[in-house]
Amino acid sequence: MNDWILLPLILIAIAAGWYLGRRERKSSRYYELGLRHLLNDEPDQAVATLVTELNVDNDNIDTHLALGGLLRRRGELEKAVFVHENILQWARLDQATRHNVQMELAKDYLQAGLLDRAESMSMTLAAENPQYRSESLKIALQVYEQERDWHRAIEIAKQVTGGADEAQIERAISHYLCELAELSLTRKDPEAAKGFLVDAVGHFAQNPRVSLLQGRIALEAGDPEAAVRFLERIIEQEPVYVAESMALLETAHQEMGSEVAYRSYLEHCLTHFPSISVVLALGRVIRDQEGTDALARFIANQMAQNPTLRGFIELIDVNLGQAEGAMRQNLNLLKNFAEAMIADKPNYRCGDCGFEGKRMRWHCPSCRSWASIRPIFGLEGE
Numbered sequence: 001m002n003d004w005i006l007l008p009l010i011l012i013a014i015a016a017g018w019y020l021g022r023r024e025r026k027s028s029r030y031y032e033l034g035l036r037h038l039l040n041d042e043p044d045q046a047v048a049t050l051v052t053e054l055n056v057d058n059d060n061i062d063t064h065l066a067l068g069g070l071l072r073r074r075g076e077l078e079k080a081v082f083v084h085e086n087i088l089q090w091a092r093l094d095q096a097t098r099h100n101v102q103m104e105l106a107k108d109y110l111q112a113g114l115l116d117r118a119e120s121m122s123m124t125l126a127a128e129n130p131q132y133r134s135e136s137l138k139i140a141l142q143v144y145e146q147e148r149d150w151h152r153a154i155e156i157a158k159q160v161t162g163g164a165d166e167a168q169i170e171r172a173i174s175h176y177l178c179e180l181a182e183l184s185l186t187r188k189d190p191e192a193a194k195g196f197l198v199d200a201v202g203h204f205a206q207n208p209r210v211s212l213l214q215g216r217i218a219l220e221a222g223d224p225e226a227a228v229r230f231l232e233r234i235i236e237q238e239p240v241y242v243a244e245s246m247a248l249l250e251t252a253h254q255e256m257g258s259e260v261a262y263r264s265y266l267e268h269c270l271t272h273f274p275s276i277s278v279v280l281a282l283g284r285v286i287r288d289q290e291g292t293d294a295l296a297r298f299i300a301n302q303m304a305q306n307p308t309l310r311g312f313i314e315l316i317d318v319n320l321g322q323a324e325g326a327m328r329q330n331l332n333l334l335k336n337f338a339e340a341m342i343a344d345k346p347n348y349r350c351g352d353c354g355f356e357g358k359r360m361r362w363h364c365p366s367c368r369s370w371a372s373i374r375p376i377f378g379l380e381g382e
C-alpha cells in the first residue's frame with residue numbers, strides 16, 4: 001500500500017484511539033485491532049474494523065468524516081458512502097454537522113455514479129443551507145451534464161453565476177446551448193437550432209463552436225455566403241479550431257465559385273496560425289489554379305518550415321503521379337510507412353487532463369471540462 005494512504009489512516013486510527021482510550025474497553029479493543037492491522041500493512045482489514053466497529057458519538061465525528069473523505073479520495077466509494085450514511089443515522093446529530101455530512105455524501109454519490117441520489121441530496125441541501133448552496137448546486141450541475149439534461153443544466157448554471165468561476169460557468173452555458181442546437185439539427189429543426197445559438201453567443205461571444213454550427217446551418221440552407229462569414233470568424237476567435245472548419249469552408253467557396261477569396265483567407269490563416277489542414281486546403285487551390293508542379297513546390301516548401309507526416313504523405317502523393325518502376329514502388333513503400341505511423345495516433349488531446357482521442361469532442365469525457373480538447377500539433381498532428 002502507498003505511504004500516502006497509510007499515513008492518514010494511521011493518523012485517523014490514532015485520533016480514534018485517543019478518544020476511545022477514555023471510553024469503553026470494547027471500542028478501545030477495536031481501535032487497537034485497527035491499528036494492529038495498519039502496522040501489519042493490512043489496510044483493508046484496518047478500514048473494515050474502523051468503519052464497522054466504531055460507533056459515532058460527539059467526540060469522534062471528525063474522525064469518521066476524515067475516514068469517509070479519505071475513502072472517497074482513494075476511490076473506495078461504497079465504503080465512503082457507508083461511513084457517511086452511518087454518521088447520518090446517529091440520532092443526536094446537530095443540523096450544521098448533518099449538512100456537512102450530506103455535502104460529503106452528495107460528492108460520494110456523484111463519484112459513484114448514483115446520480116439520482118446525488119441530485120436529490122444536493123438539491124435538498126441547496127434549499128436548506130445557503131452556506132452550501134453554490135457547492136451543492138454545482139454537484140447537481142454535474143449530474144445534469146452527465147444525464148445530458150441541458151435545459152436543467154442551464155437553469156441550475158444560471159443560479160451559480162456571480163462567483164470567481166463566472167467566466168467558466170458562462171462558457172459552459174454557451175456549450176449547453178450548442179448541445180441543444182445540435183439536438184435540434186438531428187431533429188431537422190434548424191430554426192430552433194439558430195435560436196439556441198443566438199443565446200449561446202450571449203453567454204460566450206467568442207465561442208468557435210457556435211460559428212461552426214452557424215456555418216453548417218447556413219450551408220445546409222443554401223446560403224454559402226453566410227456560411228463563409230460565420231466560419232471565417234474562427235481564426236479571430238480561437239485559431240486552433242480553424243482546421244475543424246476547412247471541409248465546410250471549401251464546400252461553401254466551391255458553391256460560390258470564389259476561389260480567389262478562399263485562397264486569400266487560407267494564406268491569411270497560414271501566416272497567422274499555420275496548420276497542415278490549411279496547407280492541404282491551400283495546396284488543392286494551388287493545384288486547381290497553377291497545376292501539379294506548383295502544388296509540389298508549395299508542399300515541399302511548407303514541409304521545410306513545418307514538417308508533418310500528413311504533409312509528407314501529400315508530398316509523396318504528388319510525386320507518385322509522375323514516378324514509374326522502382327521509384328514508384330519505393331514511394332508507395334514510404335507512403336504506407338508514413339500512413340502506418342499516424343494510423344493509431346490520436347488527433348486530439350485535452351489540455352486539462354491529457355485525455356486523447358481520434359475525434360473532436362467539446363466536452364472532455366475524462367475531466368468533464370468544456371472546450372479543453374484541441375487538435376494536436378507537431379510532426380504527427382496538425
Ligand SMILES: [Zn+2]
Pocket residue numbers: 350351352353354355364365366367368369372
Ligand atoms: Zn480532460
